[in-house]
Amino acid sequence: MSCKKYQKMLFLDRPGELSQSEQKELQQHLLTCTACAKLQEKIENDAAIIERLRQTAVNVPNAFQLTDDILYSVKLQRRALNIQRKRWINNLFPRFTLPRLRFVLTTFVVLIIAGFLGQEVMILGRISKLEKQLADKPTVQSHDIHESAAMKSFLKNLDQLALVKDDKILVNKKSLETLLKSYGELKMSNRILLQYLQDHKAEIEGFYEKSINPDQIEKVLKKDKRFRQLIRES
Amino acid sequence: MPELYDIFLRCQNGDLAAFRQVVETHQSFAFSLALRMLCDAEDARDVVQESFIKVWQNIGQFDPNRKFTTWLYKIITNLCLDYLKARKRKNRLFSSPLDSKVGNLARAEVDEEKNCMNKELIKEIKMLAEGLTPKQRIVFVLRDLQGLEMDQVVKITGLNKSKIKSNLYHARMNIRAKLEALEKEK
Ligand SMILES: [Zn+2]
Numbered sequence: 001m002s003c004k005k006y007q008k009m010l011f012l013d014r015p016g017e018l019s020q021s022e023q024k025e026l027q028q029h030l031l032t033c034t035a036c037a038k039l040q041e042k043i044e045n046d047a048a049i050i051e052r053l054r055q056t057a058v059n060v061p062n063a064f065q066l067t068d069d070i071l072y073s074v075k076l077q078r079r080a081l082n083i084q085r086k087r088w089i090n091n092l093f094p095r096f097t098l099p100r101l102r103f104v105l106t107t108f109v110v111l112i113i114a115g116f117l118g119q120e121v122m123i124l125g126r127i128s129k130l131e132k133q134l135a136d137k138p139t140v141q142s143h144d145i146h147e148s149a150a151m152k153s154f155l156k157n158l159d160q161l162a163l164v165k166d167d168k169i170l171v172n173k174k175s176l177e178t179l180l181k182s183y184g185e186l187k188m189s190n191r192i193l194l195q196y197l198q199d200h201k202a203e204i205e206g207f208y209e210k211s212i213n214p215d216q217i218e219k220v221l222k223k224d225k226r227f228r229q230l231i232r233e234s
Numbered sequence: 235m236p237e238l239y240d241i242f243l244r245c246q247n248g249d250l251a252a253f254r255q256v257v258e259t260h261q262s263f264a265f266s267l268a269l270r271m272l273c274d275a276e277d278a279r280d281v282v283q284e285s286f287i288k289v290w291q292n293i294g295q296f297d298p299n300r301k302f303t304t305w306l307y308k309i310i311t312n313l314c315l316d317y318l319k320a321r322k323r324k325n326r327l328f329s330s331p332l333d334s335k336v337g338n339l340a341r342a343e344v345d346e347e348k349n350c351m352n353k354e355l356i357k358e359i360k361m362l363a364e365g366l367t368p369k370q371r372i373v374f375v376l377r378d379l380q381g382l383e384m385d386q387v388v389k390i391t392g393l394n395k396s397k398i399k400s401n402l403y404h405a406r407m408n409i410r411a412k413l414e415a416l417e418k419e420k
Contacts, residue, residue, distance in 0.1 A: 011406045012399055014377075016384040046410055050378045053358055058266035059351040066265070066279060070257050070286045071250065077287060078248075 003029075006036050010043055242298035245290075253293075256302075257286055263303070264310055269352060270375045271314040273360040281317060285309045307382075307390045311372055318368035362409050373398050374405035 009026045012018055018026070030037050060066060244252035264285055268278035288309050289296075296305060359379070363371050369391075376387045377398075387398055 008403055011403045011410075017399055017402070042414070043406070043410065046406070046413055047378075049413070050362075050409075053355060053362075054379050054381055056355045058262075058269055058355065060262050060265045061275065061351055063261065066261055066282065067254065067257050070261070070283050071254055073283060073287050074250065074253065074290045077290070078250075 003033060003036055006030075006033070007039060010036065010040050013040070013043070014047075238302070239298045242293070242296065242302070245293045246296075246298075253290060256289070260303070260306060261286070264306060267307070267310050267375070267380065268314055269356065270359055270379045271311070271372060272317055273356050273363065275352065275356070277317055281310060281313045284313055288313075304386065304389060307376075307386075311376065311390050315368055315372055318371060322368060362412060363405075364412075366405050366408055367401075369393075370401045370405040370408070373401040374409075377402055378406075 006026055006029045009018060009022055013023070013026065030040060241252045241255055245256060261282060264282045265278055268281040268285075269275060272278050272281065285306065289306065296302070363374065366374065372391060373387065373393070376382050376390060377384070382390070384395060384398065387393075388395060391398065393401070
């Protein structure tokens with residue numbers, strides 16, 4: 001029988017490493033094999049050296065410092081964790097608590113307001129442009145024929161106040177309101193516009209709001225004698 | 235034991251004073267284990283520090299009814315294994331045999347100066363365990379230098395019994411060869 005197997009067993013001849021049958025087998029071999037018995041002796045010597053090392057106490061150099069270092073690291077860790085946790089909470093409710101998001105909201109509101117104001121300014125600009133364009137046109141008092149020419153020219157510019165969309169005429173409510181308010185001082189051409197709107201009220205939609213409706217325009221127009229005359233003539 | 239149970243409960247509630255007690259009680263054992271595995275006082279210190287940080291980080295998962303030292307053993311052993319593997323990789327990558335001898339000598343001198351306390355022990359273990367693979371070294375330290383039962387070694391390393399036996403066999407045979415060579419020198 002080869003000794004190799006028993007040599008391996010000899011290195012593992014410690015409690016819990018060999019099975020009972022293996023131990024028995026090894027013991028029987030050792031009775032007959034001097035080489036293996038010699039190796040056993042040497043392994044036992046090694047084990048004694050190792051046992052001495054096992055029993056040698058280890059001292060911790062600067063033990064207090066080590067404890068302090070460990071606790072310091074743990075404290076740092078804990079602080080870092082707390083910061084992370086705070087960040088996490090902020091991420092949960094950022095839209096209402098973070099200054100940056102408040103800034104975004106404010107900007108949004110300001111942009112909307114600016115948009116409205118811009119629209120207003122543009123409309124007022126258009127009206128004054130129209131008024132300027134029409135300022136030179138003759139009035140109904142002087143030349144009724146010219147008035148119908150003025151009406152034609154005005155209709156050309158109508159798209160600046162009114163929008164034709166899908167064959168329907170949409171008139172800007174605000175502009176119309178402005179016109180109605182200044183009815184007394186209106187140039188004839190603008191009154192013609194009102195008349196035009198009146199005539200086409202069936203096609204006009206989406207612009208009159210509660211306070212300003214086609215009937216109101218009609219009433220206003222019918223009060224004006226000159227206008228009635230104009231309508232008859234044209 | 236009930237006192238220890240209480241201390242761990244306090245740790246789990248974030249009590250640093252209780253944790254200090256845990257460190258003070260176990261750091262000597264932790265250092266001794268790490269030093270035997272790594273044979274380097276600086277590395278051992280680092281491992282002990284990292285181990286206790288891990289303990290703190292995972293203290294919530296620890297069952298105070300179970301044995302703390304087994305858990306600590308496991309953490310330290312795993313960290314030491316990482317250190318040993320890294321060391322092996324580093325040696326393989328960066329040094330020719332001559333360089334590594336010079337480097338080791340210089341390093342050993344520094345170690346000895348720094349840590350006269352465990353000088354003899356480190357020297358002897360270093361001599362015996364040199365050339366062992368990280369796993370052989372870990373198993374040898376746990377079983378022979380710490381005197382742990384086989385079952386405990388299984389629990390700590392996560393290796394099965396036959397793997398542990400195979401690593402032990404190679405480690406002890408390697409050590410035998412070294413001691414044999416020493417005897418012949420004399
Ligand atoms: Zn034999």
